[in-house]
Amino acid sequence: MPHSRLLRNVSAEAGARVLYLATRFFIPPFVLARIGMEAYGLYGTVFILVAYFGVSAIGFSNAYVKYVAQYAASGETDRANRLLSSGLTIMSGLSLFGFGMLILAWPWVAAWMKVPAAMASEARFLTFLITGVFFAYLAFSVYRDVLTGLQEIALIQKVWIVSFVVETALIFGLVGAGFGLRGLGLAFFARTAVDLISQWWLSTHRVPWLRIRFVKPDRESLRLLAGFGGIVQVNCLVAIFLGSVERVIATPLLGLEASGLLDLAKRFPGMATSIPSSFASSVLPSAAEIDHKSPTGRRQLRELYLSTNRYMNTVSGILFAFLCFAAFPALKFWLGKVPAGATELMVLFAVASQVHLMTGPGTSVLKASGRPAMEFHYSVANLIALALLVPATRVLIGRWDVTGIAVAVACSTVVSATWFLIRAHRELGIRLTEFTGQVLFPGFLPYIAAALCISPFATWAGSGDQVRAASALVCTGSIYMFAAAALVFVFAATQPEQSAVRFALAKLRASLLSTGSPVVSA
Numbered sequence: 001m002p003h004s005r006l007l008r009n010v011s012a013e014a015g016a017r018v019l020y021l022a023t024r025f026f027i028p029p030f031v032l033a034r035i036g037m038e039a040y041g042l043y044g045t046v047f048i049l050v051a052y053f054g055v056s057a058i059g060f061s062n063a064y065v066k067y068v069a070q071y072a073a074s075g076e077t078d079r080a081n082r083l084l085s086s087g088l089t090i091m092s093g094l095s096l097f098g099f100g101m102l103i104l105a106w107p108w109v110a111a112w113m114k115v116p117a118a119m120a121s122e123a124r125f126l127t128f129l130i131t132g133v134f135f136a137y138l139a140f141s142v143y144r145d146v147l148t149g150l151q152e153i154a155l156i157q158k159v160w161i162v163s164f165v166v167e168t169a170l171i172f173g174l175v176g177a178g179f180g181l182r183g184l185g186l187a188f189f190a191r192t193a194v195d196l197i198s199q200w201w202l203s204t205h206r207v208p209w210l211r212i213r214f215v216k217p218d219r220e221s222l223r224l225l226a227g228f229g230g231i232v233q234v235n236c237l238v239a240i241f242l243g244s245v246e247r248v249i250a251t252p253l254l255g256l257e258a259s260g261l262l263d264l265a266k267r268f269p270g271m272a273t274s275i276p277s278s279f280a281s282s283v284l285p286s287a288a289e290i291d292h293k294s295p296t297g298r299r300q301l302r303e304l305y306l307s308t309n310r311y312m313n314t315v316s317g318i319l320f321a322f323l324c325f326a327a328f329p330a331l332k333f334w335l336g337k338v339p340a341g342a343t344e345l346m347v348l349f350a351v352a353s354q355v356h357l358m359t360g361p362g363t364s365v366l367k368a369s370g371r372p373a374m375e376f377h378y379s380v381a382n383l384i385a386l387a388l389l390v391p392a393t394r395v396l397i398g399r400w401d402v403t404g405i406a407v408a409v410a411c412s413t414v415v416s417a418t419w420f421l422i423r424a425h426r427e428l429g430i431r432l433t434e435f436t437g438q439v440l441f442p443g444f445l446p447y448i449a450a451a452l453c454i455s456p457f458a459t460w461a462g463s464g465d466q467v468r469a470a471s472a473l474v475c476t477g478s479i480y481m482f483a484a485a486a487l488v489f490v491f492a493a494t495q496p497e498q499s500a501v502r503f504a505l506a507k508l509r510a511s512l513l514s515t516g517s518p519v520v521s522a
Contacts, residue, residue: 016157021271023168028267029335030172035180038116041260043184045113045251046127048244049102050134060087061145062367063225068149077209079220084212086221088142092214095135102131114255122181129185133192140196143203146210155206159198167191242382246409249390253400261402265345268330269353272319276312276357287368301365302428308361309439314492316354317443318484321450323350326473329461333469338462345406352410354443355417362424377423382416442492449483 032040064084071080102109106124115123147156167187174183203210246266250258290300323330327346331338359378366374389411393404425435454476461472489501 016161017274019161020164021274023164024267024271025334027168027171028264031175031184032264032335034175037260038256039119039122039181041251041256041258041263042113042115042119042123043126043181044263045247045256045259046123046130048247049109049127050131060091060225061141062372063087064142064145065149066368067224068146069151072150081209081211082215082218083221083224084142084146084210085215086217087225088139088212089214089217090225091142092139095139099132099135103128112252114252119181126181126185130188133189137192137196140200142212143199144195146203146207146212147199150207152202152206155202156199159195159202162198163191163194166194242379242386242413245386246405249405250400250402254402258402261339261342262345262406264335264339265342265406266349268323268327268334268346269320269349272316272323272350273353273357275319276315277360287365290368298429301369302430305361305365305428306430306434306438309358309435310442312361313354313358313439313443314488316357317446318481318488320350320354321446321484322454322477322480323347324447325450325454326458326461326477328458329469329473332462333466333473336466341403344403348406348410352413355414358439358443359417359420359424362420362428366424366427371427374424374427375420378416378420381419382412385412385415442488445487445492446480446484449480449487453480453483 028040031043035043064087067083068080071077071083106127109127110120110123113123144156147153167190170187170190171184174186177183179186247259247262250262287301287304290304324347327350328338328343331342331346335342363375363378366372386408389408390405393408394400397404421435424430425432457472457476461469461476489498493501
């Protein structure tokens, strides 16, 4: 795929995620003030269940994207339709089965979640509503994956923006009117309905060859979905566990309040993660097309990997350096009262998130080139590290502790990400010096800027009220952004990159000057 199209897709996805983060910023403190930490922890825990159920479709989703991209490029649209129709049929059956199993297993699920007796009715309603809606999404998101495989990512983001704006408006309206957890569930239902209906309509009207229906799955489709998709699915199951492992451990041991605290501390790093991760998700269809069509695919995949990881880690460094050094005033401004331990947890999650994100381009490129099993190097290493470090923190501290669990999880992430990068670079032929200079160094420079611009004022900014915290964040954050960008530009940018930035700035300046001339009115 041409670089201009990749950049357009990345820009659209990153822009949509920025808007999403803007809406998500105000929801937690608003909801928390009206339903309390325990109910908020319950709401977050339900989405852990949703994530585990969602793994049943992730392998299929990756297979749809990879093979739709290949079949559309070679004109084999009949094979694409058979694959998509087989996947729809299988996933619909799995979704019905999964929802039935949840209903039967609800008493045990409620016990694991430690649902208080007073919240039993609302917990049941919320869990069944959200998981039922999500199961429907798993089956019919095949239409979204068609658009992704055809690289219509910018279009998908427009639909997503509409859906989460609708959800946000309903959350503030329903929760503000006193509907509590039920209001949150109904808002999620509306968001999903907008998503599904829009994706179905767009794909059926924009893809003339698309014919998806319920069919008896054919042998070739089963082989592709169970082969490539099955490997990806196992990887994703482990990845989802690793992404929520601190709450999976803390909820039964320490209760819903501990789960809520972990969710709040991870919220900013999680929001920041979604911006640079748009690079990795946009790379998959591009890499699949390169692998299928190009005779020099290995060299192009290598270049795609390095350039994507370079820009991704630079953006990550700017975001996570700010979060590390401004953690306390950021939480102060966001929540008003900072829960004990939240600052330290946020810093841990920020560092671990940046390291983890560097594995994203590698997994996308290796999946696209038919090597999804390489991701096991990350997941297996992470599981081994967790099995050693989580009990170790229990022994060292003498009790189960939220911060101890988070430290073990963060260290496990760093260890496993490092091991995966070593293995991926061996596959792609990337030298350590090359990766250090092109990827690691630009992502490290913002930490120097943050230490100089934010660190001296962080304690003072967080010791006052929310107005002081907000003012300090705006002032020091603006200076930091300029300093970080300047450091990256001077010490890490290549000559072509510097020329491109100068050209863009000159074009912007000329545009501002042309529109800034005085207007004479009659």
